[in-house]
Amino acid sequence: MDHFLYRNGVLHAEDVPVPEIAAAVGTPFYLYSTATLTRHFRLFDEGLGEMPHLVCYAMKANSNQAVLKLLGDLGAGIDVVSGGEYARAKAAGIPGEKIVFSGVGKTREEMRQALEGGVRQINLESEPEMRALSEVAAAMGVTVPVTVRVNPDVDAKTHEKIATGKKENKFGIPISRASEVYAEAARLPGLEVVGIDVHIGSQLTELQPFRDAYSLVASLTKQLRAEGHEIRRLDLGGGLGIPYERSNTAPPLPVEYCGVIREVLGDLGCEVEIEPGRLIAGNAGILVSKVIWVKHGDDRDFLILDSAMNDLIRPSMYSSYHEIVPVMEPEPGVEHRPYDIVGPVCESGDTFAKDRPMPPLSEGELVAFRSAGAYGAVMSSEYNSRPLVPEVLVKGDDFAVIRARPTFDDIISRDIVPEWL
Structure with a gap:
């Protein structure tokens, strides 16, 4: 469920007509719903019930500080994967004791940053990283x-570029070597082993891979406890998928996912951390764009939009599907025709959809990309010297720009021309 619905033939974000925001902000722009973000966080928080837990929002999905503050005020922890994300979370008011630091390539500088600013835990991904963290912590006199x-x-039965739990992936240590790695971690100064971390991928649409992975974690918990480790916390990652294509079978609901966690791990007496990102933010956002031209080719017609692959790269990178709808609701029974929906960037890859059935559209009309709240703005760039698009947050009948569109001067002024040129 989201809060982007047609009312009297006009797409609204909660109680605000989308054309009203477009007139004030200009297109393209990202638009997020406070009500949807809140609802999706609470689905996870309430789904785990009385089981000791912390829902740590994976901020790589959408790292705007307004989004972080909103979720932090609801009680969320934050999962970060870089020093920049850590600094952004702290700037949004998230306390260190609610920040989990993940990521396969943490530097010593990032480790020091987290230890100085406070951190709930650091999820180690390799033995070299583990030894480096021990050195940094010991030198700082902290544990x-x-x-x-x-x-x-x-x-995980997901796209190969977002699968993380197979042996050929770069993430984590082989579970078969857990005993020896945990034994070394327990010996190293500055480290306190508190639990196990696992994350098998993103956009999962079945529960069985979670069940399989969590069953292995349950067995490992008992094994490590028998070997003398105090395992009291299980970080289970995130990855539950969202319905990008509404005509398809919907992915499992958060309550069903939380049911698997309670069933498989509920008798271990551990605190559980989960790190949803896409499901909290994905359907909470849309990308609003305008038709520049309708172009008729020999064998196809094109809708050329003012948004491009640099604004929303998922279709180019992953061949991902986003539902694209007119902001003005089509009349019932109106005939649809196929279009290639493209952007203005000088790349053939700047294509959002091919042969997509759409109602008739004209120059200047608005369209909305649904399910664009996750991995949209955070993956955008200024390719072709196109400014990053604004981000807007709606709450009820009010809205605010939470990231402004930079000017051309803002972009160009960051370049430095050496004196000797």
């Missing part, structure tokens, strides 16, 4: 809670 990310070699 840091850690988990070790294990790779369970479970097929």
